[in-house]
Each structure stands twice: as structure tokens, then as C-alpha cells.
Amino acid sequence: MIVFDLICHTGGHEFEGWFGSSDDFENQKAAGLVDCPVCGSSTVNKAVMAPNVGIKSNQRTSARPASSRHSEQSHPAEGNQAMTKAVPIPPEYQELVQKLAKAQAKILEQSEWVGGDFPEQARAIHYGEKDAAPIHGTATADEVAELEDEGIDIMPLPLPVTPPKAQN
Ligand SMILES: [Zn+2]
Numbered sequence: 001m002i003v004f005d006l007i008c009h010t011g012g013h014e015f016e017g018w019f020g021s022s023d024d025f026e027n028q029k030a031a032g033l034v035d036c037p038v039c040g041s042s043t044v045n046k047a048v049m050a051p052n053v054g055i056k057s058n059q060r061t062s063a064r065p066a067s068s069r070h071s072e073q074s075h076p077a078e079g080n081q082a083m084t085k086a087v088p089i090p091p092e093y094q095e096l097v098q099k100l101a102k103a104q105a106k107i108l109e110q111s112e113w114v115g116g117d118f119p120e121q122a123r124a125i126h127y128g129e130k131d132a133a134p135i136h137g138t139a140t141a142d143e144v145a146e147l148e149d150e151g152i153d154i155m156p157l158p159l160p161v162t163p164p165k166a167q168n
Contacts, residue, residue: 001101003089005047008036008077017157018097027162044161102159111136113164119143127153136161 004025013036019025025046028034032042071111074120111134114121118137124130136157147154 001094001098003094006034006036006044007047008041009037009043009045010036010038010041014036020101020162024162031163032162033162050131062123097159104159104161106159107134108136108161110134113137113161115163119147122147122152122154126150 002021002025004019005014007014015037017025017034019028025034029042029044034044035042036044047138050072114135114137116138118135119141121135121137122139123128125132127136139154144154144156
């Protein structure tokens with residue numbers, strides 16, 4: 001997993017996005033799937049990549065917990081550190097997201113991407129009109145509510161999925 005600092009060109013909002021790879025980001029961006037969480041604009045570009053590793057040129061702070069780093073970075077003369085205003089990401093969180101990404105990849109290994117047909121297909125499987133097989137896709141909040149009302153077992157995926165057609 002890679003975390004990118006992203007900038008929304010519409011409003012200049014800065015935010016973070018997690019992606020499997022740089023290509024992953026480009027694909028999702030090209031498909032209009034990367035939205036600014038502040039204003040919803042999909043005119044989004046990469047800012048500076050936040051490295052997952054410690055800060056090598058500053059030993060004073062490298063042994064400290066990530067949560068205290070941002071207050072220590074007031075010395076601009078110490079090398080080319082790619083620093084951001086971002087909320088520090090604790091290592092436990094990064095580990096968790098990586099585990100989550102692995103678990104999700106495992107879940108989806110045998111699963112078929114059905115895109116926007118998800119609600120229809122989930123319903124067909126539930127009512128026995130289609131053989132039970134793992135599927136994943138997209139659904140609107142309304143569709144999700146309907147499926148849940150009908151007692152159909154579905155679960156939101158914790159991480160974004162790149163539609164297979166966007167991978168070329
Ligand atoms: Zn924005």
C-alpha cells in the first residue's frame with residue numbers, strides 16, 4: 001500500500017488516499033474514482049508522496065512516536081525532507097491497513113467483479129435465481145438499504161477496489 005498526499009484543484013483541498021500502487025492511483029483517477037472528500041471534485045492530483053519509513057536525516061526525531069513528529073519539524077535547513085501537514089499515520093495503522101488490504105485481496109481472489117450490477121446479482125443469488133458465487137461490485141446507499149431490508153447478506157469492502165476494466 002502507498003499513501004499519496006492529494007490535492008484537489010477545484011478548491012485546493014489537501015487530503016490523503018491509500019492505493020495499491022502508483023498505477024492504481026492513476027487508474028482510479030482516470031476512472032474518476034478519486035474524489036475530494038471536502039467538495040467531491042474529481043480533479044485531483046498527487047502532491048508529495050509521504051514515505052512509509054522513518055526520517056533518515058533527522059535522528060533526533062526518528063525514535064519518537066509518529067504522533068509527536070510534526071511539532072518537531074521547525075528546522076528547514078536539515079536536508080530535503082518531504083514533510084507535509086498531514087496528520088501523522090501511526091505505524092499500527094499502516095500495518096492494519098496492509099493486513100486489511102491482504103485480507104480483502106484474499107476475499108476477492110475467487111470473487112467476480114459485477115460492477116453496478118451488484119444489487120441485481122446479489123438479489124438473484126439470494127432468491128436462488130443464480131448459483132451462489134462470490135461477487136463484488138458497487139451499490140448506492142439506497143440500494144444497500146434495500147438489500148439489507150430484504151435480509152440479503154452483504155458487506156461493504158473496507159478499501160476501494162479498482163474495477164478490472166480500468167486496469168488497462
Ligand atoms: Zn476539494
